[in-house]
Amino acid sequence: MNSKLKTYNNKRNFNKTTEPKGKISKTKNKLHFCVQHHIAKKDHYDLRLESNGVLLSWAIPKGLSYNTKDKRLAVQVENHPLSYRRYEGTIPKGEYGAGTVMLWDEGYYSPLENINKTYKKGYIKFKLNGKRLKGTWTLIKYKDNNWLIIKEKDEYANITNKKYTRSIKTNRTMKEIENNKSHEKTSKKDGIVCGITITNPNKIIYKKPNITKLDIAMYYHKNASKILPHIKNRLLTTIRSPEGENSKKFFKKHFETNPYLGKKTITNKNGTKENYYYITDEKGLIYEVQNNSYEFHVGNSLITDINHPDTMIFDLDPDETINLKKIRECVTDLQNILKKLKLKSYIKTSGGKGYHIIVKLENKITWNKLKQISKKIAEIMETTYPDKYTTNIRKNKRKNKIFIDWLRNTKGSTTVAPYSLRIRKNAPISYPISWNNVNKIKPKEITLTNIQNYKPAKL
Numbered sequence: 001m002n003s004k005l006k007t008y009n010n011k012r013n014f015n016k017t018t019e020p021k022g023k024i025s026k027t028k029n030k031l032h033f034c035v036q037h038h039i040a041k042k043d044h045y046d047l048r049l050e051s052n053g054v055l056l057s058w059a060i061p062k063g064l065s066y067n068t069k070d071k072r073l074a075v076q077v078e079n080h081p082l083s084y085r086r087y088e089g090t091i092p093k094g095e096y097g098a099g100t101v102m103l104w105d106e107g108y109y110s111p112l113e114n115i116n117k118t119y120k121k122g123y124i125k126f127k128l129n130g131k132r133l134k135g136t137w138t139l140i141k142y143k144d145n146n147w148l149i150i151k152e153k154d155e156y157a158n159i160t161n162k163k164y165t166r167s168i169k170t171n172r173t174m175k176e177i178e179n180n181k182s183h184e185k186t187s188k189k190d191g192i193v194c195g196i197t198i199t200n201p202n203k204i205i206y207k208k209p210n211i212t213k214l215d216i217a218m219y220y221h222k223n224a225s226k227i228l229p230h231i232k233n234r235l236l237t238t239i240r241s242p243e244g245e246n247s248k249k250f251f252k253k254h255f256e257t258n259p260y261l262g263k264k265t266i267t268n269k270n271g272t273k274e275n276y277y278y279i280t281d282e283k284g285l286i287y288e289v290q291n292n293s294y295e296f297h298v299g300n301s302l303i304t305d306i307n308h309p310d311t312m313i314f315d316l317d318p319d320e321t322i323n324l325k326k327i328r329e330c331v332t333d334l335q336n337i338l339k340k341l342k343l344k345s346y347i348k349t350s351g352g353k354g355y356h357i358i359v360k361l362e363n364k365i366t367w368n369k370l371k372q373i374s375k376k377i378a379e380i381m382e383t384t385y386p387d388k389y390t391t392n393i394r395k396n397k398r399k400n401k402i403f404i405d406w407l408r409n410t411k412g413s414t415t416v417a418p419y420s421l422r423i424r425k426n427a428p429i430s431y432p433i434s435w436n437n438v439n440k441i442k443p444k445e446i447t448l449t450n451i452q453n454y455k456p457a458k459l
């Protein structure tokens with residue numbers, strides 16, 4: 001099991017290092033590469049090329065050269081997991097590779113010949129299409145783990161190497177990476193995230209793989225800048241699950257007094273006043289995690305203008321009787337109709353059985369109007385494709401049609417937010433994807449443990 005990453009895993013103590021555990025991934029059509037600047041015992045650059053679900057890796061003391069006359073040493077090291085390709089951080093003293101790792105370049109590469117064959121023979125000729133590095137190089141093995149890396153003649157040959165000293169991922173220098181990590185490490189030890197003490201930090205919330213309460217707090221901390229634009233200043237409903245994925249869950253939507261949450265009083269249909277809540281910043285987000293809220297659902301309007309929604313949502317998350325192929329077809333049909341109506345939409349995985357399609361409205365409208373429009377769109381789907389879709393929830397099961405669920409567009413209803421975790425098996429995330437990836441990415445595919453392998457679509 002994981003034999004290609006056995007050395008990688010054996011060399012590391014994952015209770016101490018922040019590096020990812022070694023698991024073999026699926027290699028898709030495009031092959032990734034990365035270069036990490038690594039200051040350890042010696043200063044070097046690690047070149048990693050994706051192949052058969054792992055990253056083949058070489059430590060290159062001087063880095064890659066554009067000079068076709070240079071023959072630089074590249075020492076092959078153990079395969080790294082694919083999840084390593086975006087890794088950046090510090091490896092603590094006494095651990096293997098102790099020092100600082102900066103993501104220096106990333107992108108895709110293409111082997112110019114069948115890599116499985118030439119690798120066995122001891123060479124790889126490849127073309128890099130990185131953000132910094134471009135062009136063709138050849139790696140040639142000459143003795144044991146020692147290889148040479150040589151620039152091939154092409155349009156990039158003999159250009160001057162630029163001296164990049166900052167991370168391609170975070171724009172930090174080596175020093176800044178070091179300082180940040182030591183800060184994060186101490187916080188982690190105390191269970192303090194964003195100034196909020198996480199009690200029971202090691203409590204296991206998800207099993208297989210084990211994900212603790214602190215892991216969840218760290219996930220929301222790291223992704224705060226991505227999730228906050230979608231959840232702050234909106235009425236929240238969170239799902240709390242103090243004992244983890246398989247135990248009792250409950251909804252929280254009412255305000256409770258504390259320094260981190262905002263209060264919004266709303267008069268309900270029957271005339272009674274109720275206090276709901278919202279968050280405005282990362283402290284509120286982490287505070288909710290501390291209180292065992294792991295899943296975040298939001299409404300379609302901002303608390304500053306509660307009667308005028310700015311989002312429209314279609315929930316294409318039907319039950320198991322509808323297969324994924326049909327759901328994907330439905331998503332595409334709906335996208336086409338939205339396009340014709342000149343409505344900008346984006347799509348995210350639900351983290352459950354399907355996808356959510358979200359339309360950002362340029363002009364705010366009333367709830368009544370939103371209801372009318374979304375219903376109308378569902379009806380257009382029904383009349384355009386009468387064999388496939390229905391707007392009548394009672395007809396869907398009998399006739400094997402998909403119900404176009406526009407009912408999330410009423411006041412008070414909420415939908416799971418982009419980047420929110422779901423409290424379900426494997427810790428899936430509701431993740432924004434590009435329309436091109438609808439047929440490639442499954443609704444539950446992106447999880448807390450593999451999220452680093454996916455690029456979010458721009459929302």
Ligand code: MN
Pocket residue numbers: 038040044046059097
């Ligand atoms: Mn290294």
